[in-house]
Amino acid sequence: MPGLNANEYDAVIIGAGIGGLVCGCYLAKAGMKVLIAEQHFKPGGYCTSFKRGKFTFDAAAHSFGGYRKDGIVRKVFRDLGLDMLLNIKRYDPSDIIMSPDYKISFRSDVAETIKDFISAFPLESDNIEKFFHFLNNPSPISFARMRNWTFRQLLDHYFLDNKLKTILAFPLLGNGGLPPSLMSAFTGSKIFTEFLLDGGYYPEGGMQALPIALVGRFKELGGELRLSCLVKQIVVRDGKVAGVHFENNDFISSRYVVSNCDAMQTFSDLLGSEVVSKEILNEIETMSPSLSMFVLYLGVDNNTFQSLHQPGTNLWILNSYDIEQIYSKINKGHFDEIDDFMMRISPDNQTILAFVNAPFKSRAYWTSKKGKLTEIFIKGIMRNVLPDLTKHLIFRDAATPYTLYRYTLNYKGAAYGWSGIPSQSSFSRYRCPSFINGLYLTGHWITQVQGIPGVIYIGYDTAKMISRK
Amino acid sequence: MPDSVEKEIVSIIAEVSGFDEEEIKPDANFFDDLEIDSIKAIEITVAIEKKFKISVRDEDVPLITTVKHAVELVNTLLEQKAANARA
Ligand SMILES: Cc1cc2nc3c(=O)[nH]c(=O)nc-3n(C[C@H](O)[C@H](O)[C@H](O)COP(=O)(O)OP(=O)(O)OC[C@H]3O[C@@H](n4cnc5c(N)ncnc54)[C@H](O)[C@@H]3O)c2cc1C
Numbered sequence: 001m002p003g004l005n006a007n008e009y010d011a012v013i014i015g016a017g018i019g020g021l022v023c024g025c026y027l028a029k030a031g032m033k034v035l036i037a038e039q040h041f042k043p044g045g046y047c048t049s050f051k052r053g054k055f056t057f058d059a060a061a062h063s064f065g066g067y068r069k070d071g072i073v074r075k076v077f078r079d080l081g082l083d084m085l086l087n088i089k090r091y092d093p094s095d096i097i098m099s100p101d102y103k104i105s106f107r108s109d110v111a112e113t114i115k116d117f118i119s120a121f122p123l124e125s126d127n128i129e130k131f132f133h134f135l136n137n138p139s140p141i142s143f144a145r146m147r148n149w150t151f152r153q154l155l156d157h158y159f160l161d162n163k164l165k166t167i168l169a170f171p172l173l174g175n176g177g178l179p180p181s182l183m184s185a186f187t188g189s190k191i192f193t194e195f196l197l198d199g200g201y202y203p204e205g206g207m208q209a210l211p212i213a214l215v216g217r218f219k220e221l222g223g224e225l226r227l228s229c230l231v232k233q234i235v236v237r238d239g240k241v242a243g244v245h246f247e248n249n250d251f252i253s254s255r256y257v258v259s260n261c262d263a264m265q266t267f268s269d270l271l272g273s274e275v276v277s278k279e280i281l282n283e284i285e286t287m288s289p290s291l292s293m294f295v296l297y298l299g300v301d302n303n304t305f306q307s308l309h310q311p312g313t314n315l316w317i318l319n320s321y322d323i324e325q326i327y328s329k330i331n332k333g334h335f336d337e338i339d340d341f342m343m344r345i346s347p348d349n350q351t352i353l354a355f356v357n358a359p360f361k362s363r364a365y366w367t368s369k370k371g372k373l374t375e376i377f378i379k380g381i382m383r384n385v386l387p388d389l390t391k392h393l394i395f396r397d398a399a400t401p402y403t404l405y406r407y408t409l410n411y412k413g414a415a416y417g418w419s420g421i422p423s424q425s426s427f428s429r430y431r432c433p434s435f436i437n438g439l440y441l442t443g444h445w446i447t448q449v450q451g452i453p454g455v456i457y458i459g460y461d462t463a464k465m466i467s468r469k
Numbered sequence: 470m471p472d473s474v475e476k477e478i479v480s481i482i483a484e485v486s487g488f489d490e491e492e493i494k495p496d497a498n499f500f501d502d503l504e505i506d507s508i509k510a511i512e513i514t515v516a517i518e519k520k521f522k523i524s525v526r527d528e529d530v531p532l533i534t535t536v537k538h539a540v541e542l543v544n545t546l547l548e549q550k551a552a553n554a555r556a
Contacts, residue, residue: 140500140510145530147511186511426515428508434484448508457508465487 009035011256011466012244014231014270017045017408018452019443020260021214022459025080027256028221030467035252036223037244039230044211045260045408045443046415047452055299055351055395058207060404060415062344062353063094063314065199066453073201073456085213087204091312091347094200097167098384099318104167106196110136113197121164131158135192143186148422151188152180166321171196174316174342176420176450177291177357179327187420187448194453202312202347210452234259234270234439241438244270256438256466260459263418263427263445264289264411275436287424291330292401292413294358296377299351299395311345317384330357335373339380354381358401360412366400374398416451417444432465440466474521474547475540481516482536485509495537517543523550 004010011027013020016038028034042048046060066073067088077083093105102120107113114132118125134142146154151172155165169180175191176183203209215225233245234257243253259266267276267284319339320326329338335356343354354377374396382389401413410417418424425448432440442462447454475495483490486503499505505513514533518524523546525533532542 138507140505140507141531141534143507144510144514144533145527147514186507425511426519428512429484429516429519432484434480448511461487468487468489 004033007250007252009033009243009252009254011035011258012037012231012252012254013258013260013442014234014244014266015039015045015260015443016043016211016215016225016227017260017443017455018047018210018214019455019459019462020045020258021211021218022076022080022456023258023260023442023463024223025214025218025221026460026463027466028218028223029080030463034218034223035254036218036225037229037231037246037252038225038227039409040407041228042208042211043215043225043227044208046404046410047207047210048407049206049208052297052299052395052397055297056206056346056348057297057299057351058346058353059399059407060293060295061207061452062346063091063200063202063207063312064210064452065094065194065196065201066456067201068198071194071198071453072460073453076456076460079460080214080217082213082217085216086209088201089204089312089347091200091202091310093310093313095171095196095314095316097170097316097318099163099167099321101163102167106199108200110197117164121161124159124161124164127158127160128164132197134158135189135197138189138193143189146185147425149185150181150422151183151185154185154188155180163321166323167318169323170318170340171314171316171342173323173327173357174355175416177414177416178420179323181324182327182419182421184420184422184425184448186425187450190449190454191451194449195451200312200314231261231270233272234266234275236271236275236436236439239435239437241436256440258440258442258462258466260443261409262411262414263430263441265409266441266445271436271439277435280430287427288419288421289360289410289412289414290416290419291357292360292404293355293399293415294335294373294377294401295399295404296354296374297351297395297397297399298354298378298389298393300389300392301394302350311349312347314342314344315385316342317380319384327357331359333359333361333369335369336376339384341377341380343381343385352381357415360401360405360414363402366402370398370400417447420448420450431462474543475536477520478517478536478539478543481513481520485512485516493536495540496535499534521547523547 010032013036048059092108095106097104230247235242241257341356405413447458532538
């Protein structure tokens, strides 16, 4: 690039999560000299896969949404030419919720999903139509009106039947880590439209294919990625970013710094109290991160499950119609009392991924609990779905909240950034903090829309903001 | 006072939308001209409430669609607040 020395960049991005990678691609496409520094030895953050023997597991994210014709993920992949590189398949149904009395499928054709709900809850048929109409025709003003609403208020606004409300709320606990009484109506609605009504997309080769394709494109556009490269400080001079320091003390100078890593780390460690006011640090101290997860990875012998359940579909097992109570048991770590979880047989029919939300605890706590919890969880799957499971089990392992933290440095192993309660929505005012010129935050800590669609949106939008300058 | 309300609001819109302050005309429509979507509409409303320590009633939210209308709304709410404080 003209005018810049080897250690000078237009923009440095901290973290090669999906948010950072998307942002990096757009900035490089706009002609900037961009460096992405990632502390892990592979890119993707929560969107990675790993191999154990002949099995490939998705580490955390295991499908994505927002890929409909005018969806944000489709737009971004098209802009970046990734739609041609990736072979993306949609699994139909994307999700099935099984409760003691009902089995509801989320189909690619939303009309079919609505039909399913109506045949289960005929007395609520008008309300179901209205609720889905509201979700499918989002209006910025109606969401701004509901900015202080919880998802519970939204459900109560539309429905009477408690079982129906619970079924609608359960996948939001898994995909957002909150019960309806705490989750903001906006976040909950977005989980619906982006994860459930337009979910079930999966790239051939596993979730790692997404960051691999993004990195490939980023490099073609002239971007530079450094792996195993931990950023330890964002250097600010006279109210303006100057660059970053790596762990090995190397300094890289840069006009813009984009942080894709967790917000607590960004403000407390990378910037620190010399740059960030006490008031803001205190505010962040009191904020609560979203719940973490306990993730089970199982490898099974060949073709065991072909006739049982559709591979590629998220199967939600709900045994109690009291989400608030499930949430409270999760927070207390009473896993032996929880029989509600998500599981998914992989598209290649070889593995099972299952998860339950879990609180962050020390490494020692999880080391002592991991084995027992794995057993409890396997028994739950056998009781509810696959009675013969242990006969076919070849491999088992699990990731605890501590594991998730260790690999991505997400504060408290949070699965979705800050927890999506209405009062925390104002954190997004720090997307480009006015007290530090040239600093931008991107990724799931700064968006109210969860998961891959949310971070793809914010990565794209962050690049757009920077390019406009 | 009115001047500074307008300045603050323009600065909020600039921060949220990514457009430069000079580009944000009093009559520009947030949704049609400044690419404000649902997320940003919430951010703007929340930021205005925080900045001026007011709460916008549900029925007034649709007024937050241009700088001009937002300034009028905030001024009205600030006057009401001052009147309430005096009462
Ligand atoms: C178990 C689980 C299952 C999930 N399932 C789904 C799903 O099916 N669908 C879906 O859409 N979403 C899912 N999510 C959520 C989704 O995966 C995340 O919200 C999303 O991937 C976050 O992307 P990100 O870019 O914001 O950040 P991250 O993925 O957290 O990436 C941040 C990156 O920054 C790096 N980093 C951190 N600190 C530093 C530093 N100091 N220096 C350099 N690098 C640093 C990290 O190593 C990491 O690579 C799931 C999450 C979990 C935990």
